[in-house]
Amino acid sequence: MRIDKTLLAATIVAGLTMPAAAQEISDDVVKIGILNDQSGVYADFGGKWSVAAAEMAVEDFGGTVLDKPIELINADHQNKPDIASNIAREWYDTQQVDAIMELTTSSVALAVQGLSKEKGKIDIVTGAATTELTGKQCSPYGFHWAYDTHALAVGTGGALVKAGGDTWFFLTADYAFGYSLEEQTGNFVKENGGEVLGSVRHPLASNDFSSFLLQAQSSGAKVIGLANAGLDTANAIKQAAEFGIVQGGQKLAALLFTLAEVHGLGAESAQGLNLTEGWYWDQNDDNRKFGERFMEKTGRMPNMIQAGTYSAVLSYLKAVKAAGTDETKAVAAKLHELPVEDVFAKNGKVQENGRMVYDMYLFQVKKPDEMKGDWDYYNEVATVPGSDAFLSVENSGCDVSQYAK
Structure with missing residues (x-):
């Protein structure tokens, strides 16, 4: 059988130059769910304002990643772990959600992080405080932004x-x-x-x-x-x-x-x-510009939960782009690897246990x-340096050796 070497070379070159990453997005869409309290005691704390911040992150990223659309959905978990778990399970099983974020209330966040670990999905918590999220109940796919106890x-x-x-x-x-x-x-x-x-x-x-x-x-x-x-x-x-x-x-x-x-x-x-x-x-010019944009969109200034949700969504999308896929392990690896440098965090870094450290x-x-x-x-x-504010991996109680399994 005679092989046309010119044709073979052209085929190889075409294979190397084709946007393979575009083939690595599941269901041809990157789908993010914002799950939080939108009607109860924490409705102002995060609520629909966190959804607005997430929308701003998608807009600032350009609305697509790896030439595929980015879709946001949201729901009210009513501060009830069972309701939150049912929503998250339905999102993962039938709506092809790739990552769930915000997760106000620690009991809710722990429940959804446990489910996300079971399902092999990423969660990024901005609204809950417990250090257990990156401690004894840490997950290779779980991340904690914004603050903790x-x-x-x-x-x-x-x-x-x-x-x-x-x-x-x-x-x-x-x-x-x-x-x-x-x-x-x-x-x-x-x-x-x-x-x-x-x-x-x-x-x-x-x-x-x-x-x-x-x-x-x-x-x-x-x-x-x-x-x-x-x-x-x-x-x-x-x-x-x-x-x-x-x-x-x-x-x-x-x-x-x-x-x-x-x-x-x-x-x-x-x-x-x-x-x-x-x-x-009002800390600096970048924050003021972001605050003014948020004010135009919502009629109010953002707090750290809402600005943190913006950062979490943006960081996730950057990780998907860097990984060339929305596959969980690859994206989680990039989230751990990439610095966090945006309007929310300067010189932020993600520890092996998923805790994002910043001032x-x-x-x-x-x-x-x-x-x-x-x-x-x-x-x-006063400024509290990130190294003082957050627990080290060694002191967190997280068994990171499980991540290699």
Whole structure:
């Protein structure tokens, strides 16, 4: 049989130059699901605003990756792990979703990360706080963006202990996130010479904090640590004002409070609060430009959860492009490998356990007469280096040896 060498050479060259990557996108679309609380206690914390941030990331990436369209879908998990798991399973099994992101509420995030690991799918958490996500329940396909309980403990807890707030009482949300935040902040307080006098737990989405606050007040602790989030924190702060807790000399530490909740509460009630976030719109020109775009789209400024969701979506798409495929293992490898350099994180890096490490910031809420505009709430007090804010792989409790299996 005679082989036409010229034809063979041309075929080889054509094979080398054809866009093979375009053949590596499953179902001819890259599909991302934003799963979070859109109607409950954390609706402002992330909610539909995180969906808007994800849309901005897709727009900024160009709307396609490897010449295939990018599709976003979203759903409300109602802060219930069973509902979240059912949605995620349906997305993976019947809607060909490639990755799920945001995942407000630690119990939800842990449940969906477990399912994602089972299904061989990527999840990137921006809305939940527990360090278990990159600790004992870590996954080779699981990533944790934005913040976690350790970073909050180091930021807010550390600042107040150093300022003389050496006795603490915790008012804690009765689920995984609250337990983790109380434990890590309490450990940090004690390591720095402070003392934890006690704690009380409240159900999620409480309306009446009076009995809990009276216990905290009667403890005599210098600092009452609010190990909760969203409307729970806002309601606790409002009711604390009614009891004259701050006027009586005790300090409130909002251990997870973001710009969205400060705005909802108002500077009059929130003034003087110390809190830790990983991003603020008025820190630099790039942040301001992003904030202004987000304001035009949504009518509000983003917090770290929403800006973090933008970063997570953008980073995932960059990883798909670099891998030349949306195949999970290849994309996960690129997510671990690529630096995170965008409007949200500067010099960010992803550890082997999936924790994205970048600098966090301690802010103090301004007094109303210090504000120059509706969203001008923060004074930056300190930078918490990423190496201090987040646990190392070695100290996280994650068994990364499982990743090789």
